[in-house]
Amino acid sequence: MITFDQILNEIKICLATQADVVQSIDWLVVNRDLNGRVRLIVPESLSGDATKLEKVRCLAAVVSERLRPHAHSTAAALLYDESQEEACKGASAFALEGFGNVWVADRLATEGDWAHIVSESSGAPRVVFFSIKGGVGRSTALAATAWAFAQVGKRVLVLDLDLESPGLSSSLLPKERQPQYGITDWLVEDLVENASSVFQDMRATSALSHDGEIFVVPAHGAQPGEYVAKLARVWMPKIAADGTRQNWPARLRRLIDALEKRMEPDVILIDSRAGIDEVASACVTELGAKLILLFALEGRQTWTGYHILFEHWRRHGVANNIRESLQIVGALLPETGRDDYVSGLQDNAYDLFADTLYDSIPAGEIIGDHFHFEAADAAAPHYPWGLKWHRSFAGLRSLHGRLNDIDAEEVSSIFGPLIRGIANTLGVEKIDV
Numbered sequence: 540m541i542t543f544d545q546i547l548n549e550i551k552i553c554l555a556t557q558a559d560v561v562q563s564i565d566w567l568v569v570n571r572d573l574n575g576r577v578r579l580i581v582p583e584s585l586s587g588d589a590t591k592l593e594k595v596r597c598l599a600a601v602v603s604e605r606l607r608p609h610a611h612s613t614a615a616a617l618l619y620d621e622s623q624e625e626a627c628k629g630a631s632a633f634a635l636e637g638f639g640n641v642w643v644a645d646r647l648a649t650e651g652d653w654a655h656i657v658s659e660s661s662g663a664p665r666v667v668f669f670s671i672k673g674g675v676g677r678s679t680a681l682a683a684t685a686w687a688f689a690q691v692g693k694r695v696l697v698l699d700l701d702l703e704s705p706g707l708s709s710s711l712l713p714k715e716r717q718p719q720y721g722i723t724d725w726l727v728e729d730l731v732e733n734a735s736s737v738f739q740d741m742r743a744t745s746a747l748s749h750d751g752e753i754f755v756v757p758a759h760g761a762q763p764g765e766y767v768a769k770l771a772r773v774w775m776p777k778i779a780a781d782g783t784r785q786n787w788p789a790r791l792r793r794l795i796d797a798l799e800k801r802m803e804p805d806v807i808l809i810d811s812r813a814g815i816d817e818v819a820s821a822c823v824t825e826l827g828a829k830l831i832l833l834f835a836l837e838g839r840q841t842w843t844g845y846h847i848l849f850e851h852w853r854r855h856g857v858a859n860n861i862r863e864s865l866q867i868v869g870a871l872l873p874e875t876g877r878d879d880y881v882s883g884l885q886d887n888a889y890d891l892f893a894d895t896l897y898d899s900i901p902a903g904e905i906i907g908d909h910f911h912f913e914a915a916d917a918a919a920p921h922y923p924w925g926l927k928w929h930r931s932f933a934g935l936r937s938l939h940g941r942l943n944d945i946d947a948e949e950v951s952s953i954f955g956p957l958i959r960g961i962a963n964t965l966g967v968e969k970i971d972v
């Protein structure tokens with residue numbers, strides 16, 4: 540009996556043994572349904588060619604036998620469609636490695652498939668703070684970055700998209716400054732064409748800003764209200780009167796575009812949820828980020844998690860669309876044994892990129908638009924920007940109180956490489972840390 544992880548490999552074996560049949564048709568789609576059962580979809584036009592059709596039926600029967608229980612019965616093993624595009628509609632689709640005319644149409648129970656990479660937005664650069672594990676100092680680093688950019692006169696828009704465990708906004712805004720609504724309210728009201736009722740009152744200005752401004756859009760308002768009931772609806776697609784469907788990441792993009800138009804920020808900082816999660820998928824892949832910060836603690840849990848994600852991007856053939864936006868951040872670097880710790884981090888981060896997203900060419904060489912950085916190249920996406928653990932931030936109750944009396948020197952010593960790295964990437968000069 541095969542299990543889920545063997546499906547693609549088994550299909551490759553079946554198709555390879557009947558390569559002449561596969562090559563004789565225009566396209567072939569391997570449909571993997573919501574329950575993980577497979578059947579093949581082939582062009583409708585085959586019905587006019589009895590000989591070829593018989594061979595394709597045999598192929599489908601072989602696949603069905605071999606993949607059981609991950610296949611439909613032989614009698615239901617084959618479907619027909621007018622085009623490959625139609626056959627893949629609504630699925631997370633990708634080319635099956637090693638075959639020029641075979642696609643996998645993966646039907647997922649969630650919208651976030653981590654493989655739909657939206658190209659960089661044209662407005663203010665968007666920076667996403669993501670980590671595979673939680674509690675690594677992501678939100679704190681985001682707040683310090685907002686502070687540093689505001690110090691040099693920038694207008695910073697901060698979005699708390701850690702919807703399932705919100706907190707950034709309450710640490711950036713004292714209670715009396717919390718707006719009435721948040722992102723969750725907007726997403727729910729948008730479904731009933733009532734978003735304009737909350738749009739005016741879902742942002743606040745942080746008192747931390749001196750020369751510039753920090754606008755904070757929280758996950759929820761001062762009174763979270765029926766938060767659980769609202770959260771369970773934010774993922775809903777919106778179906779317009781003419782039947783067109785907008786999925787929730789697209790709705791979120793519409794919100795961010797509207798906020799951007801209203802507040803005209805120089806930079807947008809996005810606090811994502813940690814882990815392989817539905818909201819995180821939207822933040823990392825679908826908001827048009829210029830820079831995606833991947834916070835990492837040295838250790839197996841981190842690298843296993845990132846490997847899963849990077850391998851998914853490689854398998855879906857989207858490595859090229861995302862790899863230039865990625866940057867590893869070495870989070871909470873320890874006070875003792877820091878050099879060894881950082882060198883382990885560097886090695887593992889390099890292996891991760893080299894195994895999955897870098898091209899198979901010698902490191903450091905540039906061949907066309909292929910790329911593969913050297914392990915020691917400090918400008919490479921795998922080369923960690925370090926962020927030090929510092930006792931004054933450990934177990935902090937109020938980030939707002941802490942940042943209120945922080946100075947540039949302290950920010951520089953803890954968050955310097957991160958903030959300067961972001962500033963460089965965004966082309967912001969004269970950053971004061």
Ligand SMILES: Nc1ncnc2c1ncn2[C@@H]1O[C@H](COP(=O)(O)OP(=O)(O)OP(=O)(O)O)[C@@H](O)[C@H]1O
Pocket residue numbers: 670672673674675676677678679680701704813871926927928929930931932933934935936953
């Ligand atoms: N540089 C630092 N040095 C020491 N402690 C820190 C540092 N940055 C953050 N912390 C502490 O670590 C804890 C987690 O920080 P933070 O909430 O910023 O992490 P996070 O990655 O956003 O977590 P979550 O996944 O829960 O959102 C907090 O108690 C915070 O005060």
Ligand SMILES: [Mg+2]
Pocket residue numbers: 677678679701706707810
């Ligand atoms: Mg956080």
